[in-house]
Amino acid sequence: MATIPHPPSTGPALQTRRPLIVTAEQHILQQQQKHFPEAGGTFSELLASIALATKMIQAKVRSAGLLDILGSAGERNVQGEVQQKLDVYANQALLECLGQRDTVAVLVSEENEEPVTFGRAPETGKYVIFFDPLDGSSNIDVNVSVGTIFSVFRRPPGSEVNSAVLQPGSKQVAAGYVVYGSSTMLVYTTGQGVFGFTLDPGIGAYVLSHENLRMPDHGSTYSVNEAQSDSFPDVYQNFLTGLRTGALRREYSSRYVGSLVADFHRTLLKGGVFLYPPTKGYPSGKLRLLYEANPLAFIAEQAGGSATDGERRIVEIQPHEIHQRTPLVFGSSAEVEEFQRCYKHDSKTARTSTSA
Ligand code: AHM
Ligand code: MG
DSSP: OOOOOOOOOOOSOGSSSOOOOOOOHHHHHHHHHHGGGGGGHHHHHHHHHHHHHHHHHHHHHTTTTTTTTTTTEEOOOOTSSSHHHHHHHHHHHHHHHEEEHHHEEEETTOOOOSEEEOOTTTTOEEEEEEEEEEEEGGGGTTOOOOEEEEEEEEEOOOOOHHHOOOOOOOGGEEEEEEEEEESSSEESSSSSEEEEEETTTTTEEEEEEEEOOOOOOSSSEEEGGGGGGGSSSSSHHHHHHHHTTTTOOOOOOOOOOHHHHHHHHHHHHHHHHEEOOHHHHHHHTTEIIIIIHHHHHHHHHHHHHHHHHHHHSSGGOOOOSOOOEEEEEOHHHHHHHHHHHEEEEEEEEHHHHHHO
16 A cells, blocks of 8 residues: 655744745834834834725726726815825825824825814824825826825824924834835835835735835936926036036936836935926925925935935924925935035035125
8 A cells, every 4th residue: 555655844843934925014013023112013003004095095096097087086185286086085095094093193195285183182192194195196197106105203292283293304203105006015114224015916915025125325317307407496407417427427317207206216226316406386396395205205314315405304304384395306325415515515606606
């Protein structure tokens, strides 16, 4: 009679093996246990709620061509921009998923004129969250990548809503984004490095795919809406001319998606520099400090890059209103340092010529 052989040994015991996958939710919990053991789990629940909302959004984005959800919802948001139907859905998904958490004190969205408050006592409502629910939404109808951006702060003990929402970006406790691109990716930081997860549609989970992301020290791409360059301040024009003529002894190509999340994601992975300068149409810059520039600046710095408005690090800006705009330059350290050098040089020249 034939005997059935024992299966060959498959290596170390199950519990000592590297896990097959690490999901974003597991990772957030592990990071919390490692770096903030006293936190008690509420913070990781909150990030899990954001992850859930973005899965709902990505499902709608993926079926945008199938369902009757393309195009405008016919209303304008606080910036005077026409809201897309997906903007409205994305905002609702985040408000609902986060609003159910007792730990959330205030939500601030690009799509809501005022902060959304829940009247929760400071002991329970500990967190203030900013988000741009669907960044780059003018690109939806042409099937170009869009994204969600978020930023998390602690509510200072006993603070009123106004002071809770007007904190500089250096106080962020977490930030991240999801890019709905050729795959859906979640990237986040809690100040302990930057981690990227790719959504596995088969199991509906964000799976760790990019551990400890680092932005290259320099790149070969600059990213700016060059059609508007005639109205850029001189320093931006001089900087770009410098890149083109070899100030950093490199050759550059230009890449500009027009979806901030997608342009940031490329810059994070490949290096280079992104600029949204003040323009004639947007004299203070177009991008919003609290739910666009701050979270991306936090991630850029955590990955070894930089983000500035020229005068100072983005995260040092003291906000004065929730929808405030800022000039934004971020990217690899080499390119951003060169921009800072041009900026200081131009300000010095301007000061010298006015005092002459
Ligand atoms: P929004 O879609 O949330 O309004 O964001 C503004 C978008 C950014 O994603 C992008 O970087 C920028 O506007 C592009 O602006 P422009 O078309 O002026 O180059
Ligand atoms: Mg946006």
